[in-house]
Amino acid sequence: MLCFVYLLLSGLMIFLQFPELYWGKVGFQGYDAVFKLSDWGLSWEEADALGNRRWGRNYHYLFAWVFVINGLIYLGWNLWQKRFYSKMLPRREELSVKYLKADMKNHLRFRAPTGTAARQYGVLQKISYLLVLFVLFPFMIVSGFAQMPAFTAISPELIDLFGGRQSARTLHVICTVLLLLFVVVHLIEVLVAGAVNQVRSMITGRYVVLTESAEGD
Numbered sequence: 001m002l003c004f005v006y007l008l009l010s011g012l013m014i015f016l017q018f019p020e021l022y023w024g025k026v027g028f029q030g031y032d033a034v035f036k037l038s039d040w041g042l043s044w045e046e047a048d049a050l051g052n053r054r055w056g057r058n059y060h061y062l063f064a065w066v067f068v069i070n071g072l073i074y075l076g077w078n079l080w081q082k083r084f085y086s087k088m089l090p091r092r093e094e095l096s097v098k099y100l101k102a103d104m105k106n107h108l109r110f111r112a113p114t115g116t117a118a119r120q121y122g123v124l125q126k127i128s129y130l131l132v133l134f135v136l137f138p139f140m141i142v143s144g145f146a147q148m149p150a151f152t153a154i155s156p157e158l159i160d161l162f163g164g165r166q167s168a169r170t171l172h173v174i175c176t177v178l179l180l181l182f183v184v185v186h187l188i189e190v191l192v193a194g195a196v197n198q199v200r201s202m203i204t205g206r207y208v209v210l211t212e213s214a215e216g217d
């Protein structure tokens, strides 16, 4: 989480000093942009004054390596323990429309699972974790590498795959927004499921399972 916060903040500091996004190989002030912060009320000069590219780059590159190394250890450990298979892979019956609808309804009504269901991930939770771990995170890393001049020198094919550095950058930022959305929804879910219980279980392993009657009290 600390790593994510630093990557987000440092990324924001870099972005603010170049607050427009482009598609393809080329992009500069005055060029056709796919996103302009000035359209949202903050001019280029105002954004530039808020950002700090030097600080941002120092921390972004540092925490990018922490992120990659940490991710590889997490992946290796969980593959070794078969946790992705046992905890995150949805069972066949969970993927039925009826099951998915019921889970979605519970989420929209902010109803947390009780009893044994509270000990397992819900199907939407499993799908979102798998998407974040196996789609968004790897995409962040690949689109990050595609923006590094040193890496482009070693492997120009990667940047060609994105159709140019500007496209890689735009996709990196879109992915950032998706990850931010995931974190916000995730934090809401933790609050709904009982923040103290959830956080304590992460730190000490002690998790109090709510029963239907306890929930209604």
Ligand code: HEM
Binding pocket: 004, 007, 008, 010, 011, 012, 014, 015, 016, 018, 057, 060, 064, 065, 067, 068, 140, 141, 142, 143, 144, 145, 147, 148, 169, 172, 173, 176, 179
């Ligand atoms: C969850 C993790 C990450 C988030 C939220 C994130 C976010 C961002 C944001 C918002 C920017 C600013 C885009 C711009 O204006 O140019 C950025 C830039 C960048 N990111 Fe990330 N990033 C993450 C992970 C990574 C990783 C893992 C790498 C490397 C493998 C990476 C490499 C880069 C590079 C090279 C830039 C351009 C920096 C520059 O212009 O000097 N990022 N990132």
